[in-house]
Amino acid sequence: MNRIGTVNETQRQPGTAGVDRTRIQAAVREILEAIGEDPDREGLEDTPRRVAKAYDEFFSGLVQDPADVLGTTFDISHEELVLVKDIPFYSTCEHHLVPFHGAAHIGYIPNPEGRVTGLSKLARLVEVYARRPQVQERLTTQIVEALMTHLTPRGAIVVIEAEHMCMSMRGVRKPGAKTVTSAVRGQLREASTRSEAMSLILHG
Ligand SMILES: Nc1nc2c(ncn2[C@@H]2O[C@H](COP(=O)(O)OP(=O)(O)OP(=O)(O)O)[C@@H](O)[C@H]2O)c(=O)[nH]1
Numbered sequence: 655m656n657r658i659g660t661v662n663e664t665q666r667q668p669g670t671a672g673v674d675r676t677r678i679q680a681a682v683r684e685i686l687e688a689i690g691e692d693p694d695r696e697g698l699e700d701t702p703r704r705v706a707k708a709y710d711e712f713f714s715g716l717v718q719d720p721a722d723v724l725g726t727t728f729d730i731s732h733e734e735l736v737l738v739k740d741i742p743f744y745s746t747c748e749h750h751l752v753p754f755h756g757a758a759h760i761g762y763i764p765n766p767e768g769r770v771t772g773l774s775k776l777a778r779l780v781e782v783y784a785r786r787p788q789v790q791e792r793l794t795t796q797i798v799e800a801l802m803t804h805l806t807p808r809g810a811i812v813v814i815e816a817e818h819m820c821m822s823m824r825g826v827r828k829p830g831a832k833t834v835t836s837a838v839r840g841q842l843r844e845a846s847t848r849s850e851a852m853s854l855i856l857h858g
């Protein structure tokens with residue numbers, strides 16, 4: 655059982671959410687009928703199955719634990735800023751269930767008594783939280799809080815820039831509009847360190 659419903663264990667694929675594909679398939683068939691389509695016509699007959707498989711990927715982060723991702727650490731002595739920028743991500747807007755996507759920038763200042771994680775783990779951390787029904791603000795703060803909890807750094811910063819399909823292809827219809835969110839903790843809240851990090855994020 656997970657937070658998105660009853661899971662048929664036999665359907666669970668390694669590395670995926672283990673969503674209930676049977677229920678998703680039935681729901682997608684229902685939606686196709688509701689929009690006036692014929693779910694049995696050639697071209698749509700496999701669509702419910704494909705959508706269920708895709709949802710398994712989109713929401714795989716629901717059953718992933720950031721502690722596992724950040725569990726690999728190294729005893730590297732580095733007390734200055736570590737920044738991985740332009741980490742591309744795709745997430746799902748929890749209001750409309752359409753994608754929002756963009757780039758995440760993650761920086762932290764390791765603790766002298768703490769440890770340093772692998773760089774790829776920062777990108778994996780983004781995946782853990784992006785692959786859930788989300789809003790951008792929560793995605794941003796969850797990443798920064800996970801860094802603070804699991805690496806106990808002196809400071810951490812997360813900046814996310816994204817375009818929301820719910821604002822581009824429907825609703826207000828403003829393609830290209832970017833939403834930028836940031837969350838800053840610890841020493842990175844101090845003006846000089848924060849502006850160094852922001853300058854590296856914005857100008858490289
Ligand atoms: N703060 C925030 N809002 C979001 C995010 N993703 C989507 N939204 C907004 O969620 C709001 C939902 O507003 P509602 O009025 O309940 O729904 P709606 O009628 O579909 O709104 P419109 O998009 O304005 O047509 C919209 O303003 C979206 O732009 C997000 O990540 N963060």
Ligand SMILES: [Zn+2]
Nearest residue numbers: 747749750820
């Ligand atoms: Zn939306």
